[in-house]
Amino acid sequence: xxxxxxxxTLFYIGILSLASLIILVLLLLFMDKPPxxxxxxxxxxxxxxxxxxxxxxxPEYYQSAETNYKYAFxxxxxxxxxxxxxxxxxxxxxxxxxxxxxxxxxxxxxGTNKDTQKARFLKETxxxxxxxxxxxxxxxxxxxxxxxxxxxxxxxxxxxxSVNAFExxxxxxxxxxxxxxxxxxxxxxxxxxxxxxxxxxxxxxxxHWVENTISASASNKCYxxxxxxxxxxxxxxxxxxxxxxxxxxxxxxxxxxxxxxxDNATPEGRYIITRKKGTRDSGYYKAMMLxxxxxxxxxxxxxxxxxxxxxxxRGIGGLIEIHGNGxxxxxxxxxxxxxxxxxxxxxxxxxSVGSPVTIVGSTVALSDLLK
Amino acid sequence: MKKGLLKLVTLSILVVTLASCAKVxxxxxxxxxxxxxxxxxxxxxxxxxxxxxxxxDAQKSGLAQVEEQNAKFALFRNYDxxxxxxxxxxxxxxxxxxxxTARKExxxxxxxxxxAELTTTIAGDKELxxxxxxxxxxxxxxxxxxxxxxxxxxxxTEVSAGLTNNDDILTLxxxxxxxxxxxxxINTELTDVIAKAKGGKKK
Numbered sequence: 001x002x003x004x005x006x007x008x009t010l011f012y013i014g015i016l017s018l019a020s021l022i023i024l025v026l027l028l029l030f031m032d033k034p035p036x037x038x039x040x041x042x043x044x045x046x047x048x049x050x051x052x053x054x055x056x057x058x059p060e061y062y063q064s065a066e067t068n069y070k071y072a073f074x075x076x077x078x079x080x081x082x083x084x085x086x087x088x089x090x091x092x093x094x095x096x097x098x099x100x101x102x103x104x105x106x107x108x109x110x111g112t113n114k115d116t117q118k119a120r121f122l123k124e125t126x127x128x129x130x131x132x133x134x135x136x137x138x139x140x141x142x143x144x145x146x147x148x149x150x151x152x153x154x155x156x157x158x159x160x161x162s163v164n165a166f167e168x169x170x171x172x173x174x175x176x177x178x179x180x181x182x183x184x185x186x187x188x189x190x191x192x193x194x195x196x197x198x199x200x201x202x203x204x205x206x207x208h209w210v211e212n213t214i215s216a217s218a219s220n221k222c223y224x225x226x227x228x229x230x231x232x233x234x235x236x237x238x239x240x241x242x243x244x245x246x247x248x249x250x251x252x253x254x255x256x257x258x259x260x261x262x263d264n265a266t267p268e269g270r271y272i273i274t275r276k277k278g279t280r281d282s283g284y285y286k287a288m289m290l291x292x293x294x295x296x297x298x299x300x301x302x303x304x305x306x307x308x309x310x311x312x313x314r315g316i317g318g319l320i321e322i323h324g325n326g327x328x329x330x331x332x333x334x335x336x337x338x339x340x341x342x343x344x345x346x347x348x349x350x351x352s353v354g355s356p357v358t359i360v361g362s363t364v365a366l367s368d369l370l371k
Numbered sequence: 372m373k374k375g376l377l378k379l380v381t382l383s384i385l386v387v388t389l390a391s392c393a394k395v396x397x398x399x400x401x402x403x404x405x406x407x408x409x410x411x412x413x414x415x416x417x418x419x420x421x422x423x424x425x426x427x428d429a430q431k432s433g434l435a436q437v438e439e440q441n442a443k444f445a446l447f448r449n450y451d452x453x454x455x456x457x458x459x460x461x462x463x464x465x466x467x468x469x470x471x472t473a474r475k476e477x478x479x480x481x482x483x484x485x486x487a488e489l490t491t492t493i494a495g496d497k498e499l500x501x502x503x504x505x506x507x508x509x510x511x512x513x514x515x516x517x518x519x520x521x522x523x524x525x526x527x528t529e530v531s532a533g534l535t536n537n538d539d540i541l542t543l544x545x546x547x548x549x550x551x552x553x554x555x556x557i558n559t560e561l562t563d564v565i566a567k568a569k570g571g572k573k574k
Binding site: 024028033034036039040043047050051073076077079080084087146149150153154156157160161164165168173177328329330332 | 421424428431432434435438439441442444504512515518519521522523526541544545546548549550552553563564
């Protein structure tokens with residue numbers, strides 16, 4: 001009786017266990033599987049993307065991949081907390097596939113974007129450096145405010161800092177520093193542009209003078225000197241063709257035309273050499289006197305006096321020469337054009353009384369100068 | 372008696388089943404998180420980005436392995452591989468911290484040397500400035516160069532203060548280098564101006 005009961009009980013337990021096992025096996029066989037292969041693949045692709053700085057060069061795609069991965073993982077955990085037969089990983093699958101896709105896109109875009117950004121950055125910094133280099137001489141000589149000079153110098157340092165950061169791969173910092181530099185330089189730029197813009201309003205006149213001087217050199221088959229104040233150069237022409245160029249120095253207030261005696265400005269106009277002075281006659285090694293003031297200078301001076309621009313007691317000045325003792329690297333004369341002694345020797349031998357000398361603010365337009 | 376036996380068998384099966392279920396390695400997960408945070412706090416993500424990333428990747432893999440086991444039927448879970456990966460996170464993070472410290476030290480030495488070089492160069496610049504052509508001939512240029520030296524000196528003061536205050540050494544390193552170059556350029560420029568002025572006087 002007792003043996004029969006045990007046997008019966010064991011039989012039922014066995015049947016029940018078998019049924020449970022079959023149900024369990026069936027559930028395990030057909031239960032939803034987590035997309036672990038996709039998760040591993042995503043980690044792999046994101047690592048590769050990060051290695052080539054996709055987070056920097058393709059930040060939108062990379063961030064999207066990160067976000068999708070994060071939510072896919074949260075969803076995976078959420079499903080794992082449920083009973084195994086209640087789990088549904090479709091949402092996690094969708095998110096992780098999306099994360100892989102974005103990581104792949106970030107990886108692909110990173111290479112292209114890196115090259116583009118690098119090229120753009122290098123081009124931008126190169127242009128800025130060129131501009132700063134070409135400005136250096138102006139900035140040293142232009143009558144600018146102390147703060148303007150400081151802005152310009154701090155701007156230059158920021159550009160160099162930016163290049164350092166870029167070389168280390170810190171693109172965000174590089175761009176930040178570059179913008180900082182550009183911003184400070186732009187303050188200085190604004191002041192310089194204002195100053196030069198006003199000065200260059202006379203450019204059409206200068207252009208006309210230069211053309212006439214070169215034509216005269218060609219038609220008279222003679223030497224003619226064109227002095228460019230902005231470039232601090234003297235261009236010697238022979239038979240209408242550029243023969244040689246020289247470094248020159250002016251009066252310290254070289255920007256602008258000469259207005260009156262003692263203003264330390266170098267006059268602008270078309271002149272001729274009226275007298276040549278050797279070492280015995282000149283206090284500046286050798287000199288060639290110009291016919292300043294010419295008729296146009298006298299007429300402009302009279303007009304300025306009439307308009308009250310210049311006080312009635314002022315004189316127009318004179319004794320403007322091209323002389324030696326130069327090559328100091330600074331503008332130091334009282335209004336003359338100075339060259340180093342070996343160069344004045346050369347020029348002295350080429351030019352003679354009556355040779356045309358044209359002094360202009362610039363031989364090139366402001367737009368070309370600022371390029 | 373029979374019922375008691377039945378209960379005992381059922382309970383034994385339940386105890387064995389539960390006992391054989393592997394536990395989530397929460398301590399390892401927590402340790403990995405702490406290690407990653409410590410590495411980040413040390414600045415490993417900026418100073419030794421590749422090493423830091425290796426630790427982060429290992430953490431991601433470890434957590435994925437944990438979830439892979441969580442997805443299995445309780446009886447079949449095995450967290451050994453996940454534990455190994457998570458342990459490696461701590462190792463990698465510690466390594467990243469060590470590398471960060473070494474990198475910071477190296478950078479600090481570089482910046483200190485650059486500060487010394489900058490101090491010497493500025494002193495040289497000032498000496499040359501005193502010798503530069505004065506008076507009406509070079510006053511404006513000398514003033515302008517003096518202002519440039521002033522700007523470089525400001526950078527020197529900022530970087531020196533940064534070193535004392537233990538500011539971000541990477542930023543200080545990027546800041547001091549252009550200033551050294553600038554100070555050297557001023558030196559060359561002044562040497563040139565002085566040479567030109569001397570050359571002019573000879574004739």
